Amino acid sequence: xxxxxxxxxxxxxxxxxxxxxxxxxxxxxxxxxxxxxxxxxxxxxxxxxxxxxxxxxxxxxxxxxxxxxxxxxxxxxxxxxxxxxxxxxxxxxxxxxxxxxxxxxxxxxxxxxxxxxxxxxxxxxxxxxxxxxxxxxxxxxxxxxxxxxxxxxxxxxxxxxxxxxxxxxxxxxxxxxxxxxxxxxxxxxxxxxxxxxxxxxxxxxxxxxxxxxxxxxxxxxxxxxxxxxxxxxxxxxxxxxxxxxxxxxxxxxxxxxxxxxxxxxxxxxxxxxxxxxxxxxxxxxxxxxxxxxxxxxxxxxxxxxxxxxxxxxxxx
Amino acid sequence: xxxxxxxxxxxxxxxxxxxxxxxxxxxxxxxxxxxxxxxxxxxxxxxxxxxxxxxxxxxxxxxxxxxxxxxxxxxxxxxxxxxxxxxxxxxxxxxxxxxxxxxxxxxxxxxxxxxxxxxxxxxxxxxxxxxxxxxxxxxxxxxxxxxxxxxxxxxxxxxxxxxxxxxxxxxxxxxxxxxxxxxxxxxxxxxxxxxxxxxxxxxxxxxxxxxxxxxxxxxxxxxxxxxxxxxxxxxxxxxxxxxxxxxxxxxxxxxxxxxxxxxxxxxxxxxxxxxxxxxxxxxxxxxxxxxxxxxxxxxxxxxxxxxxxxxxxxxxxxxxxxxxxxxxxxxxxxxxxxxxxxxxxxxxxxxxxxxxxxxxxxxxxxxxxxxxxxxxxxxxxxxxxxxxxxxxxxxxxxxxxxxxxxxxxxxxxxxxxxxxxxxxxxx
Numbered sequence: 148x149x150x151x152x153x154x155x156x157x158x159x160x161x162x163x164x165x166x167x168x169x170x171x172x173x174x175x176x177x178x179x180x181x182x183x184x185x186x187x188x189x190x191x192x193x194x195x196x197x198x199x200x201x202x203x204x205x206x207x208x209x210x211x212x213x214x215x216x217x218x219x220x221x222x223x224x225x226x227x228x229x230x231x232x233x234x235x236x237x238x239x240x241x242x243x244x245x246x247x248x249x250x251x252x253x254x255x256x257x258x259x260x261x262x263x264x265x266x267x268x269x270x271x272x273x274x275x276x277x278x279x280x281x282x283x284x285x286x287x288x289x290x291x292x293x294x295x296x297x298x299x300x301x302x303x304x305x306x307x308x309x310x311x312x313x314x315x316x317x318x319x320x321x322x323x324x325x326x327x328x329x330x331x332x333x334x335x336x337x338x339x340x341x342x343x344x345x346x347x348x349x350x351x352x353x354x355x356x357x358x359x360x361x362x363x364x365x366x367x368x369x370x371x372x373x374x375x376x377x378x379x380x381x382x383x384x385x386x387x388x389x390x391x392x393x394x395x396x397x398x399x400x401x402x403x404x405x406x407x408x409x410x411x412x413x414x415x416x417x418x419x420x421x422x423x424x425x426x427x428x429x430x431x432x433x434x435x436x437x438x439x440x441x442x443x444x445x446x447x448x449x450x451x452x453x454x455x456x457x458x459x460x461x462x463x
Numbered sequence: 464x465x466x467x468x469x470x471x472x473x474x475x476x477x478x479x480x481x482x483x484x485x486x487x488x489x490x491x492x493x494x495x496x497x498x499x500x501x502x503x504x505x506x507x508x509x510x511x512x513x514x515x516x517x518x519x520x521x522x523x524x525x526x527x528x529x530x531x532x533x534x535x536x537x538x539x540x541x542x543x544x545x546x547x548x549x550x551x552x553x554x555x556x557x558x559x560x561x562x563x564x565x566x567x568x569x570x571x572x573x574x575x576x577x578x579x580x581x582x583x584x585x586x587x588x589x590x591x592x593x594x595x596x597x598x599x600x601x602x603x604x605x606x607x608x609x610x611x612x613x614x615x616x617x618x619x620x621x622x623x624x625x626x627x628x629x630x631x632x633x634x635x636x637x638x639x640x641x642x643x644x645x646x647x648x649x650x651x652x653x654x655x656x657x658x659x660x661x662x663x664x665x666x667x668x669x670x671x672x673x674x675x676x677x678x679x680x681x682x683x684x685x686x687x688x689x690x691x692x693x694x695x696x697x698x699x700x701x702x703x704x705x706x707x708x709x710x711x712x713x714x715x716x717x718x719x720x721x722x723x724x725x726x727x728x729x730x731x732x733x734x735x736x737x738x739x740x741x742x743x744x745x746x747x748x749x750x751x752x753x754x755x756x757x758x759x760x761x762x763x764x765x766x767x768x769x770x771x772x773x774x775x776x777x778x779x780x781x782x783x784x785x786x787x788x789x790x791x792x793x794x795x796x797x798x799x800x801x802x803x804x805x806x807x808x809x810x811x812x813x814x815x816x817x818x819x820x821x822x823x824x825x826x827x828x829x830x831x832x833x834x835x836x837x838x839x840x841x842x843x844x845x846x847x848x849x850x851x852x853x854x855x856x857x858x859x860x861x862x863x864x865x866x867x868x869x870x871x872x873x874x875x876x877x878x879x880x881x882x883x884x885x886x887x888x889x890x
Contacts, residue, residue, distance in 0.1 A: 150699075150702075150703055151699055151700065151703050154695075154696075154699040154702075154703075155696060155699060158693065158695045158696045158699065159696075161693070161695075162692065162693055254511075257511070257515065261516070261785060262515040262516035262519055262742075263516040263520075263742040263743035263860070264516070264715075264716060264719050264742060264743030264744060264746075264747050265743060265747070266743065266746035266747045266749065266860070266862070267747075268747075268749075276729055279729065281702075281703070282702060282729075283698075283699065283702040283703075283728050283729065283730070284727070284728055284729030286727050286728075289695075358693070358723070358724075358727070359692055359693055359720065360716055360719045360720050360723065360747065362513075362516075362715075362716045362719075362743070363512075363513070363515065363516075364512065364513030364514075364689065364716055365716075367512075367513060368513075368689070368690060368691075368692055369692060372692075399696070400696045403686075403696040403697060403700070404696055404699060404700060435684060435685075435686070436656060436685055436686075436687075439686075439687045439690050439691070
């Protein structure tokens with residue numbers, strides 16, 4: 148039981164940190180521009196595919212550095228020449244724009260790379276078990292994923308709270324007019340934040356691609372869960388996104404690892420139903436089966452009892 | 464105001480080319496109708512979305528086979544070409560209904576479909592209802608891959624023909640094979656949470672209990688289909704259960720992720736699967752999956768049995784360098800349908816269906832296969848093959864890795880009883 152608990156925690160942390168890399172960009176973009184970027188997970192997928200192609204010619208490490216930069220540049224271009232123009236027509240137009248962009252990116256990826264799973268592998272350098280516990284290996288690559296994500300979190304936190312750029316960004320979130328009057332180029336800041344946000348998503352794709360497999364559905368699998376995190380954490384709150392990411396990563400991991408379900412509950416209550424009962428599916432349901440639904444359940448609960456999210460502030 | 468002006472302007476600027484295009488298309492239509500009317504076959508499978516790669520590979524093969532065997536040799540039924548109409552059902556039952564309507568409006572009478580038993584069931588029910596109400600415009604369902612047994616058992620239909628062995632047939636052979644391995648004593652079953660995944664689980668447990676009561680089922684897990692980001696938490700459970708073999712019915716990305724998570728965890732145990740090859744899966748598993756992954760499938764893998772079959776592989780590869788022949792049964796199905804058409808000199812679904820019943824047909828692989836009349840289920844050789852790079856003449860995903868057949872069972876031994884009570888249309 149102990150080994151399951153330890154590995155469930157480790158797995159939950161790996162997933163949680165990965166989700167945070169996506170959610171941080173999304174929540175920053177939202178808090179600055181008020182845009183829910185539906186294409187965010189698509190940039191994640193782009194990161195994986197770019198890194199895959201780069202790794203074929205120049206190796207994994209080149210991909211790790213350049214793929215996020217390319218994705219970030221693409222993101223900045225999208226903001227400069229797409230979103231900024233659409234911005235004049237209001238938030239709904241922006242929402243629809245990013246929604247369309249998500250489809251566009253997915254279709255383009257299928258067009259250029261094909262629809263099959265890509266053979267994107269972990270680098271040889273990290274192809275060894277970091278440690279073995281109770282007969283199960285924890286690969287060095289997963290440790291590397293965790294290290295990168297934690298590094299990003301610390302860097303992001305430092306930049307946003309301690310550096311001059313961060314202070315301007317924070318000011319631009321709440322008082323864009325004032326910042327603009329002080330002589331700062333607010334549109335440039337927006338473009339920069341969008342670029343960095345998408346680059347983070349790209350980086351998440353680069354490091355997730357080899358373990359979570361690189362295929363055209365990878366954005367869909369992760370897309371909705373990232374929104375859930377941003378909303379649970381509180382829209383625009385980086386710390387909230389961090390907590391929510393780890394919470395959901397661990398929640399899902401523990402739920403899958405557990406072996407309890409309705410039968411146990413019914414046994415406890417001393418009730419039993421036979422297999423022909425019309426609600427048999429309900430009575431035999433167990434926690435691992437409903438694990439993927441849990442984040443959404445949490446979302447609904449948070450929206451009911453704490454509509455601003457865990458750490459969100461809503462302006463009146 | 465502005466917008467409407469703009470759109471009318473756009474329309475005006477396009478009007479001339481539009482007229483030109485419509486004139487050209489009328490001309491093309493006239494020219495084809497003066498030649499012989501083509502025999503049109505719909506291919507309805509996911510061509511976009513998560514499972515698109517499987518659908519597209521199937522479509523490529525069907526189109527290739529139609530050209531290779533018939534269109535390039537002057538067509539069928541005295542000069543009629545075969546035309547394939549791709550219909551994207553996104554592997555969704557709802558979308559399938561819409562695409563079926565479209566097929567009807569295009570006057571299609573034969574539909575090839577394979578992916579997802581849920582979709583196949585929907586289509587089978589829709590077709591049965593449609594055919595009952597429209598006896599003059601019937602449709603035939605050629606199921607080349609959906610393997611839920613129920614389609615040729617309790618829910619069998621006169622208008623449905625299956626060209627793949629169903630899950631219970633495959634599991635019967637697979638469990639025979641597992642039973643032969645004395646090293647296996649603890650089995651873990653994991654699958655996608657839908658009809659096929661559940662059939663795999665129930666049947667494996669039942670058959671292993673009969674054949675090897677000493678094998679303990681140490682896990683029976685379902686996960687949502689196409690939703691799992693990371694299989695590591697599931698693998699943790701597999702490891703802690705002490706399993707020494709895994710059975711799974713997973714396909715697509717769910718299959719790759721599961722296999723890779725198992726291998727990455729350092730677990731060195733055999734994984735018995737249905738679909739762990741091709742469409743990028745073989746390339747992704749590569750060296751790490753060597754001699755660990757086994758598949759149950761119909762026909763044979765390397766070494767391919769006949770020169771004709773080898774030549775088909777080579778010619779297909781020249782025409783489609785990035786695709787493989789993953790489902791040779793599509794070729795069998797097309798050839799049997801065409802044979803039925805030639806025999807009856809008709810493209811009427813009822814005539815084809817009658818001719819297909821109890822047809823014995825020799826495939827390009829040189830083996831005789833049998834379409835049982837009572838339930839419209841195909842019977843043929845079943846094989847178990849291993850993922851390796853040794854002795855692979857025809858690899859998958861251009862990776863050097865491929866399947867080598869280890870165990871074969873002749874047609875006679877794959878025959879199972881059916882509970883099908885078929886309702887036949889009166890003619």
